[in-house]
Amino acid sequence: MPATQTILTDELREAIRAHFPKYPTRRAVVLPALHLVEERLGCVPPLAVVEIAGLLDLHPAEVHDTLSFYGFFKQDKPRGRLRVWVCRSLACACRGGEDLLEYLCERLAVRPGETAEDGAVSLEFAECLGACDLAPAMLAGDELIGNLTREKIDAFVAGLRRGPGSPESAE
């Protein structure tokens, strides 16, 4: 813990300020700022809300008001290094999406909304990912994985255990 109560690094502040010229108001930078903080810290803790508000000339309550609308942002503890969404909407569900979500929950030993113990992944359900042509679909970080099957999920989980960011490779 640094001595001063700051949570946003200089680099992060700079990245937020870089959005200012794109909008006529500072307030419009709330969402870009929240995304940047969530990306770097894995969540947007209360102190970050205060500091974002300071940067944007807003009251912390105004930032929190926006933040709390989007279930997307986590407010307490950081989510996993990889964020995984499995679609549960109609086009996926009717092709077995909900069972596969269930299966992935079992494989990772988490419920939707939780983070696996080793901190490698957070699992969430998604409403339509806009990939219904690839149903059942899931989004793992930036990677869209379509036509999901149990085999693909097995391969995905095995890749997590091996891949970069996994506890084994972090040593």
Add this chain to the structure above:
Amino acid sequence: MAEFEPVLLANVGKENSHTLAAYEAAGGYRALRQVLREKAPGDILNLVRASNLRGRGGAGFPTGLKWSFLPEGHPGPIYLCVNADESEPGTFCNRVLMENDPHQVLEGTILSSYATRASVAYIYLRYEYPKSLRRLERAIAECREAGYLGRNILGSTFSLEITIHRGAAAYICGEETGLIESLEGRRAWPRIKPPFPAVEGLFRKPTVVNNVETLACVTHIVARGADWFKSMGTPADPHNPRDPGSYGPKLYQASGHVNRPGVYEAPLGLPCRELIDGFAGGVWKGRKAKAVVPGGLSTGLLRGDELDTKLDFDGPIRAGCLGLGTAGAIVLDENYPIIDFLHNSCRFFAHESCGQCTPCREGTQWALELVSRIKAGRGRLRDLELLAEIGETIGIIPGTTICGLADGAAWPIKTAIKKFRDELEDMIKRTNPTGYGQVEPPPADSRVGLPRARAVVR
């Protein structure tokens, strides 16, 4: 009509179709060059108006008419918002365009900004489209480099900046005023209209919100003319002065229980059956279609015997659905229980309601609870009546809510009960044969509304 050649999808599938070089080689940005040399903004507005282009984002509002609502001679700034929030279940054509042919979307955006005198365009892109983000970012950089964006585009007096703004996984951000609120950094609570965005929109300035596919159409209307656009589709009904017809090419999407899910292009008016059997390879496993969502979940259900419905702006309405919506068809086979459809739909809308309007917030939640109970085998026949009542009373059309999400929640309920009542009743009777006796009569002194609430809860 002559054999139809895809226009919007013409480049999709070709090598490097997302690059500027490939786009220009296929004739891209020629329309923009010519416009900036020879045409005034008003010419483009008139052209789009003459084409009778109607918005592809769901409501089918005439695009030229929407643009003409902008105040004349406004000192600016005027904003264009590109609605790339595409979150309606069953819909993915905007993704296909942005990933595979982003320049087509950008050229349409630049042309439309010119026509509406917008100086900044924001692309509101749903968070779940990281590949679209990368492709658009790169395409915008290429445009800057080539002089298609920035100050004094191609040496003209016209300047434009395009900024991508990422959403945060909320369906309501696709509603145009929810989008505007979200862009301004607030909760995505749709605004009460009027004022309409054209008069007072983003940052309280005149604003146009258009869908990605709508803007892609503008590119081709400018390149090929209004007559070309009007040469395909379903003509306006001469007996109905308020019917602007359904013209131009359309991206149809097929998903669910079909053999070849995907996006397919055809002139507006494609019969639903042709989309399923012709393009999408028929229903999977050799089965029949029990029901089809014609245009995104909000539009409700067509029954398997209504597949001759033409998918133009009017067809689904005549078949008792909300409308063409996004032309994203989800096919459900003969083995799929309608209660599962209802449950999935009600869960979606209960999850996505922004919570501002009581009828929507409460109605979608109660509908989900009722449907969950039926699905769990504890339903009662009266539940269908309660559901139907919710379906009839929430939405802009009954006049109880601010935005159309509630209408979208209502149509799946209304159409499922109307068109599949037998199946639902059978299911209730089968799973809960003694169901009638489960509700005790309300106490005589109960407050208004309580008996009904109690009937739902029990």
